[in-house]
Amino acid sequence: MDAPHLVDGRFFPPLSSAGQPARLRVAPGEGAPMVSAALADGTALDALAVDDVQAGDTLHFAGGGSFIADRPLPPEVTALFQSPMRRRIARLEAFSLPKAVLLGLALILCVAGVRAALPAAARAVALAVPERLERTIGDRSYATLARMGLAASEIPEERRQTLARRAADLAGAARLTRRPEIVFHRAPGFGANAMALPGGPIVVTDALVELLGSDDAVLAVLAHEMAHVERRHSLQQVLAVAGAAAMASVVLGVDDSLLEELSATVVNVWSFKNSRDFEKEADLVGMDILRAGGMDPALLADAIAALTTQACARLAGDARARCLSEAGAAETGWLSTHPGAKDRLGYLREALGR
Numbered sequence: 205m206d207a208p209h210l211v212d213g214r215f216f217p218p219l220s221s222a223g224q225p226a227r228l229r230v231a232p233g234e235g236a237p238m239v240s241a242a243l244a245d246g247t248a249l250d251a252l253a254v255d256d257v258q259a260g261d262t263l264h265f266a267g268g269g270s271f272i273a274d275r276p277l278p279p280e281v282t283a284l285f286q287s288p289m290r291r292r293i294a295r296l297e298a299f300s301l302p303k304a305v306l307l308g309l310a311l312i313l314c315v316a317g318v319r320a321a322l323p324a325a326a327r328a329v330a331l332a333v334p335e336r337l338e339r340t341i342g343d344r345s346y347a348t349l350a351r352m353g354l355a356a357s358e359i360p361e362e363r364r365q366t367l368a369r370r371a372a373d374l375a376g377a378a379r380l381t382r383r384p385e386i387v388f389h390r391a392p393g394f395g396a397n398a399m400a401l402p403g404g405p406i407v408v409t410d411a412l413v414e415l416l417g418s419d420d421a422v423l424a425v426l427a428h429e430m431a432h433v434e435r436r437h438s439l440q441q442v443l444a445v446a447g448a449a450a451m452a453s454v455v456l457g458v459d460d461s462l463l464e465e466l467s468a469t470v471v472n473v474w475s476f477k478n479s480r481d482f483e484k485e486a487d488l489v490g491m492d493i494l495r496a497g498g499m500d501p502a503l504l505a506d507a508i509a510a511l512t513t514q515a516c517a518r519l520a521g522d523a524r525a526r527c528l529s530e531a532g533a534a535e536t537g538w539l540s541t542h543p544g545a546k547d548r549l550g551y552l553r554e555a556l557g558r
């Protein structure tokens with residue numbers, strides 16, 4: 205039998221960025237190689253199943269956890285992981301993005317029931333995506349939005365800082381795992397709006413702050429957006445739209461063109477009406493966040509009502525009365541990317557018990 209290979213590096217437990225020095229032992233096995241690890245703290249891990257090898261130095265284990273070698277893995281080690289299946293996956297990864305998207309669409313069209321399964325798959329994949337990768341997609345989406353027309357905010361700096369600080373306090377009180385990062389912009393094309401990008405940046409337009417008037421009302425909208433970030437809604441929507449092939453690629457290793465595509469999809473998906481389930485969840489979690497921070501949860505319903513009144517204001521007579529009773533059909537802004545305000549106010553007031 206061949207001698208095992210010893211590889212020094214760092215071991216990272218599942219969902220942790222705190223690693224520790226470790227020595228990996230890789231021995232040829234029947235089928236998959238046999239992998240074990242000796243950690244610096246004395247822990248011994250046996251029978252590690254390797255899911256994937258990335259970038260020539262990183263091993264991802266089934267069930268989470270990873271190992272990053274101090275130097276690139278020697279070819280004889282990587283060769284051990286090159287099973288026929290892995291070679292097939294490598295070919296899939298090498299697909300051009302249009303082909304990957306076409307494959308995703310073909311899967312959606314051909315396999316009965318896949319459509320219904322996609323959101324569940326998107327959720328599973330989104331929750332498995334490392335935070336750093338989610339954040340990269342968010343940062344690139346932000347860059348795309350910026351190119352589409354985000355100008356410097358004209359809200360006084362002091363007010364912006366107060367809003368950002370109070371949002372951070374809310375996140376702390378609600379024990380959110382993500383700290384909010386609020387970026388204010390003057391952006392006439394987006395109306396009175398707020399948008400949570402994958403991994404955390406929340407873009408808020410000056411028009412929203414001006415229209416809502418009070419900081420409390422703005423924080424109510426921010427609480428809703430923080431709930432989107434916390435639950436990774438944007439990433440889930442993007443993955444569901446990008447399809448099965450993109451999800452497979454995210455699991456198996458993301459390349460630059462896929463990152464570009466996913467980031468562009470964030471922006472495209474945003475202009476659709478968002479998923480009603482996600483919005484309802486963000487509304488209800490948003491109210492919990494307000495409550496946790498000692499604020500009145502009714503502020504969210506009030507903010508939606510205020511935006512509705514504004515959206516209907518330019519109408520006259522019967523049309524205006526209809527608009528108000530239907531609770532607004534806004535053409536741009538935060539309301540337009542969300543389910544009907546009548547629907548939202550209904551369940552929000554029910555949750556408030558009034």
Ligand SMILES: [Zn+2]
Nearest residue numbers: 432483486542
């Ligand atoms: Zn929303």
